[in-house]
Amino acid sequence: MxxxxxxxxxxxxxxxxxxxxxxxxxxxxxxxxxxxxxxxxxxxxxxxxxxxxxxxxxxxxxxxxxxxxKRDIIENPTRNEIFEYIKQNPAKNINEIMKAHNLGSNLALWHLSALEKFQFIRSKKIRNQCIFFQFDSDPKFDKFLYYMANDIVQSIVTFMQNEKPLKITEIADGLKKNHNTIKKYLEALIDLKLVEIEKEKSRDLYKLNKERYLKAIKLVNRG
CATH class of the missing domain: 1.10.10 (Arc Repressor Mutant, subunit A)
Incomplete structure (x- = not known):
């Protein structure tokens, strides 16, 4: 030494x-x-x-x-479990963390605060929610991880895998979801540049940019 x-x-x-x-x-x-x-x-x-x-x-x-x-922080079994959970399941909000670990809000906030203070995790406000990530994960993927953790977004991406341009109504009917719900998440995917809009006469058609989507998945997994 x-x-x-x-x-x-x-x-x-x-x-x-x-x-x-x-x-x-x-x-x-x-x-x-x-x-x-x-x-x-x-x-x-x-x-x-x-x-x-x-x-x-x-x-x-x-x-x-x-x-x-710092070394005291994850010696606490519950806190260590929360840290490992966030590492394995990035982009979770406090309600999801509370449910996963059967914790009340005050106790969950206390553990999360300690983890964040000592830079095991970090938080970001996305769509008016406080979302938690491992501290040293790349922030540029935060929104991607947040939306990809959403079941409806996953369903939309899976439904659009054939890369055929689709109308919102086709996606909504195919997934049996509300039109406005699908529109909201399509807008998020457009913002992430994972979905593109094509014009057919006066109608908007939506197409998954599969190459960009797969590239993003690869980069996140590499990180």
Whole structure:
């Protein structure tokens, strides 16, 4: 282990001890506390301690105002289950997470807040819903994942797989869904550039861009 890694581990261990007693800390106080504990260690001085603390905060290993540290977060079984669920099922909203884990809203929000604070997950507002994703997933695929997780959207895409241009009424009748519902999701697919509009006289026909759709699926799976 390098001297730098060893110094960080020493400081981190003392930080854990400090936070178990005082979750609210100032940089000055915690540096003084650690410095007193390592005063016989020639490799660690005040400046180095401060740099390590700032690095730990930047990496969200520790967060001022909470005694929790990053490694504590997923030691909680429920929180770990939620994290794994979001990893495997991106673009879920809080109601879906609550249902999947049989949690009340307050408890679900508490776990999600901790996961987000320590950058295990992130959230985005889509169609007035707070949607959760793994933190290091690519945000450019968020809307794609959100809509592809919708059963009606999946049905529309499957129905349009033959790439034949279709009228909204054909899709709605074929799927036995409301015309306005189909229109709403077609507009979303158009926005994602997965569906194209073709004109036939005065009518709009809708066609799946299968090549773009398959490419998006491939890119998401690769990510």
């Amino acid at each position: 390098s001297a730098s890694s060893n110094a960080e581990n020493v400081v981190l261990g003392i930080v854990r001890e400090y936070l178990s007693k005082k979750p609210f800390f100032s940089m000055k106080n915690i540096v003084e506390y650690i410095n007193n504990r390592v005063r016989h260690n020639p490799d660690i001085n005040k400046n180095r301690i401060e740099l390590i603390i700032k690095s730990l905060i930047k990496k969200r290993v520790i967060i001022p105002g909470t005694k929790l540290m």
